Amino acid sequence: MSPQQFQSRFGVSRETLTKLEVYAAHLQKWNPAINLVSKSTLDDLWSRHLADSAQVFSLIPDGTKVLVDLGSGAGFPGLVLAILGVPEVHLVESDVRKAAFLREVARVTGAPATVHPVRIEVADTPPADVVSARALAELALLLPWAHGMLKPGGTCLFPKGRTAEDELTAVKDSWNMRVERFPSQTDPAGTILRISDLAPR
Numbered sequence: 271m272s273p274q275q276f277q278s279r280f281g282v283s284r285e286t287l288t289k290l291e292v293y294a295a296h297l298q299k300w301n302p303a304i305n306l307v308s309k310s311t312l313d314d315l316w317s318r319h320l321a322d323s324a325q326v327f328s329l330i331p332d333g334t335k336v337l338v339d340l341g342s343g344a345g346f347p348g349l350v351l352a353i354l355g356v357p358e359v360h361l362v363e364s365d366v367r368k369a370a371f372l373r374e375v376a377r378v379t380g381a382p383a384t385v386h387p388v389r390i391e392v393a394d395t396p397p398a399d400v401v402s403a404r405a406l407a408e409l410a411l412l413l414p415w416a417h418g419m420l421k422p423g424g425t426c427l428f429p430k431g432r433t434a435e436d437e438l439t440a441v442k443d444s445w446n447m448r449v450e451r452f453p454s455q456t457d458p459a460g461t462i463l464r465i466s467d468l469a470p471r
């Protein structure tokens with residue numbers, strides 16, 4: 271996918287596209303030193319990472335102000351969502367070099383993102399309307415983390431690969447929740463889980 275294909279797919283402004291191009295250029299520059307994403311995905315960055323993250327934007331509930339992204343790595347999906355227009359994004363990433371990268375991209379793009387260079391277990395983030403996490407952990411770990419960070423009535427957005435149903439089965443006796451499934455538009459085996467009304471059983 272080219273930047274122009276991304277722009278027509280998501281209908282972003284020229285200004286937003288320019289910010290994403292700056293982000294992509296930083297990723298290409300920093301990746302050899304700190305291994306932000308696997309080298310094999312760099313050639314298809316716009317599809318594998320930027321579009322894969324951007325597709326989450328349309329699933330964010332109306333009125334969302336605060337989004338907390340767990341284990342952000344190179345910023346997927348949280349930093350992309352900040353650039354696309356979520357008003358206040360918190361990126362929790364314990365690797366200090368990745369956290370420095372996130373801070374730099376937020377600075378140069380003006381994205382409304384605050385970086386928390388700590389472990390999720392000790393992160394001090396404001397109550398979240400939405401918690402997101404991609405490629406971080408199974409639901410059995412994600413749900414307790416998210417539950418402790420969400421406002422009442424908040425929503426989880428978790429892009430998942432082919433393990434989504436097994437992970438849901440593994441937590442069904444521990445959590446009450448409403449689950450919606452959205453097929454990924456970038457990963458044929460992928461599903462984005464939107465989880466609301468989360469409460470321990």
Ligand SMILES: C[S@@+](CC[C@H](N)C(=O)[O-])C[C@H]1O[C@@H](n2cnc3c(N)ncnc32)[C@H](O)[C@@H]1O
Pocket residue numbers: 340341342343344345346347362363364365368388389390391403404405406
């Ligand atoms: C596999 S990467 C995924 C990164 C990104 N979300 C993505 O989809 O490309 C997982 C990231 O989570 C971070 N991480 C793992 N456990 C963490 C924890 N307990 N607290 C904070 N960050 C964590 C790692 O440093 C790593 O950057």
